[in-house]
Amino acid sequence: MNDDRARPAHPAHPVRILLCDDHAVVRAGLLALIGSEPDIEVAGEAGSGEEAVAAAAKLKPDVVLMDLQLGPGIDGVEATRRIATTGVHVLVLTTYDTDADITRAIAAGATGYLLKAERPEELFAAIRAAAQGRTTLSAPVAGRVMNQLRGASGPALTPRELDILAQLAGGLGNRDIARALFISEATVKTHLGRIYEKLGVDTRAGAVAVATERRLLT
Numbered sequence: 001m002n003d004d005r006a007r008p009a010h011p012a013h014p015v016r017i018l019l020c021d022d023h024a025v026v027r028a029g030l031l032a033l034i035g036s037e038p039d040i041e042v043a044g045e046a047g048s049g050e051e052a053v054a055a056a057a058k059l060k061p062d063v064v065l066m067d068l069q070l071g072p073g074i075d076g077v078e079a080t081r082r083i084a085t086t087g088v089h090v091l092v093l094t095t096y097d098t099d100a101d102i103t104r105a106i107a108a109g110a111t112g113y114l115l116k117a118e119r120p121e122e123l124f125a126a127i128r129a130a131a132q133g134r135t136t137l138s139a140p141v142a143g144r145v146m147n148q149l150r151g152a153s154g155p156a157l158t159p160r161e162l163d164i165l166a167q168l169a170g171g172l173g174n175r176d177i178a179r180a181l182f183i184s185e186a187t188v189k190t191h192l193g194r195i196y197e198k199l200g201v202d203t204r205a206g207a208v209a210v211a212t213e214r215r216l217l218t
Contacts, residue, residue, distance in 0.1 A: 014040055014041045015039060015041070015063060015127055015131040016061045017034070017040060017041070017043060017061050017062065017063045017127060018044045018056055018063070018065065019031065019042055019044070019046065019065050020045075020046040020051070020052035020065065020066045020076070021065075021067040021093075022048060022069070022070045027045050027047070034127075039128070040127055040128075043061045044059045047070075048073050048074075049073050049074035050074060050079075053074075053082045056083045056086065056088050060088065062088075062089065062130075062131040063088075063089050063090070063127055064080075064088055064089070064091070065127070066083075066090050066092050066093065066110070067092075068096050069094070069096070077101075077105055077108045078108070081108040081109060084108060089111040089130045089131060090111055091110070091111055091113075091114060091126055091136070092105045092110045093114050093115075093123070094113075094115065095115065095117075097138070097141055098200060098201045098203075099199060099200040099201060099210050100213075101206070102141055103209070106145075111133060111136075112126050112129065112135050113136075114137075115138040115141065117138075144200065157198060157216065161195050162216065163181055164177055164195065165207065165208075165217065167181065168204055168207060169217050192207075195207055
């Protein structure tokens with residue numbers, strides 16, 4: 001067992017965390033799970049990005065456990081950005097592991113990025129690490145980050161795919177893109193599928209976010 005997982009039996013200063021997830025059932029599950037750890041305590045809960053920002057300012061926890069998709073209002077990335085500027089560590093805990101989500105969260109100041117599929121022991125270790133300002137990434141997330149750093153995130157986009165991506169960034173739908181480029185909507189959909197695959201995303205917004213990050217749009 002490494003130092004990250006070790007914990008005192010009777011901690012003098014337990015790690016205080018704030019849970020932020022828009023699903024009450026998820027928060028209840030995390031509360032019960034974390035309650036089994038003597039050196040970690042839940043200082044508060046939030047069901048939206050705005051609530052998380054306000055609660056973090058009031059409670060001043062050691063770590064905010066942040067989901068990314070929070071329903072109406074600001075999302076987890078924006079909440080992370082606002083909280084991180086105050087010096088509070090934010091550990092993202094989410095089901096989303098696309099390049100766009102990871103890039104945006106880390107750029108916003110997240111200390112770590114964990115997937116909800118991780119074992120409880122990994123979550124506890126990540127919370128303790130985040131409280132000390134150390135980074136923890138789920139294995140799939142770490143792999144994506146390394147691929148980005150190595151420039152091996154996938155095949156290069158073709159000139160036509162770049163054309164379509166530029167139209168996408170302009171907010172055009174499939175029909176308008178087809179008209180602008182004098183191709184069929186079916187062809188647009190085919191190219192979009194290839195673009196998503198190459199960029200490691202599954203949404204239009206994700207494609208634009210990753211393309212912007214990699215400076216593919218001119």
